[in-house]
Amino acid sequence: MSGYTAHFKVWRGDVSGGGLEDFEVEVNDGEVVLDIIHRIQATQAPDLAVRWNCKAGKCGSCSAEINGRPRLMCMTRMSVFGREETLTVTPLRAFPVVRDLVTDVGFNYAKAREVPAFVPPAGVGPGEYRMMQEDVDRSQEFRKCIECFLCQDTCHVVRDHEENKQAFAGPRFLMRVAELDMHPLDAASEAGLDRKTTAQDEHGLGYCNITKCCTEVCPEGIKITDNALIPLKERAVDRKYDPLVWLGSKIRRRSSAG
Numbered sequence: 001m002s003g004y005t006a007h008f009k010v011w012r013g014d015v016s017g018g019g020l021e022d023f024e025v026e027v028n029d030g031e032v033v034l035d036i037i038h039r040i041q042a043t044q045a046p047d048l049a050v051r052w053n054c055k056a057g058k059c060g061s062c063s064a065e066i067n068g069r070p071r072l073m074c075m076t077r078m079s080v081f082g083r084e085e086t087l088t089v090t091p092l093r094a095f096p097v098v099r100d101l102v103t104d105v106g107f108n109y110a111k112a113r114e115v116p117a118f119v120p121p122a123g124v125g126p127g128e129y130r131m132m133q134e135d136v137d138r139s140q141e142f143r144k145c146i147e148c149f150l151c152q153d154t155c156h157v158v159r160d161h162e163e164n165k166q167a168f169a170g171p172r173f174l175m176r177v178a179e180l181d182m183h184p185l186d187a188a189s190e191a192g193l194d195r196k197t198t199a200q201d202e203h204g205l206g207y208c209n210i211t212k213c214c215t216e217v218c219p220e221g222i223k224i225t226d227n228a229l230i231p232l233k234e235r236a237v238d239r240k241y242d243p244l245v246w247l248g249s250k251i252r253r254r255s256s257a258g
């Protein structure tokens with residue numbers, strides 16, 4: 001198959017505003033959307049701002065919205081679109097734009113810092129940790145995350161609701177809480193930290209209504225909703241309605257009041 005000319009609309013602008021700019025650009029066999037953006041930059045718009053690093057789906061920096069869908073530009077083949085189709089490339093909508101296709105994803109780093117780290121178990125040195133293979137496999141899936149923040153961008157809780165950002169950590173970081181809560185060696189509870197309670201009270205787990213949109217856009221194919229968010233919700237609810245836990249917390253509250 002030979003090359004052809006594609007029609008692109010690329011959002012250009014900054015925090016003060018902007019709009020879509022039209023480009024007619026050459027496409028060759030085997031190219032991805034990031035190649036075309038680079039060609040526009042090289043031949044027509046040298047000041048076009050775009051963030052990327054690996055061009056291999058591993059660094060998570062080339063996230064953008066292509067025809068309204070959050071995607072990695074380097075992993076989106078041109079061949080999935082019709083030759084006549086106009087491709088619209090816009091910056092991630094849930095985060096403030098810096099310039100052109102580059103957004104400020106600082107929200108995600110702030111949320112990452114709010115999740116307390118793994119608490120090492122007392123009396124077990126590094127290298128002495130032992131756990132079941134199925135527990136290893138479970139966290140291995142979550143560890144595939146490349147922090148592209150496509151799930152954070154797509155989640156409707158914050159996508160159109162700036163006001164929810166303070167109370168909601170988003171799927172990527174609720175997944176991190178779930179990973180730590182399922183970790184058999186995490187000694188958070190011995191240190192007085194109940195990750196199920198903080199998931200609800202501090203990371204906004206209750207805002208998630210398990211629509212699975214985050215899972216649908218994850219380029220690593222992580223089953224964020226089914227394997228992290230729903231189990232975390234179940235564990236949090238179990239705790240709330242477990243009569244022994246309820247009685248225990250009442251007694252504790254009474255004895256601390258006395």
Ligand code: SF4
Nearest residue numbers: 155208210211212214
């Ligand atoms: S499943 Fe929950 S976290 Fe994921 S997109 Fe839906 S509301 Fe957001």
Ligand code: SF4
Nearest residue numbers: 145146148149151218
């Ligand atoms: S969970 Fe998936 S979509 Fe979300 S940041 Fe990680 S790799 Fe990206």
Ligand code: FES
Nearest residue numbers: 054055060062074
């Ligand atoms: S450039 Fe690294 S994920 Fe696309």
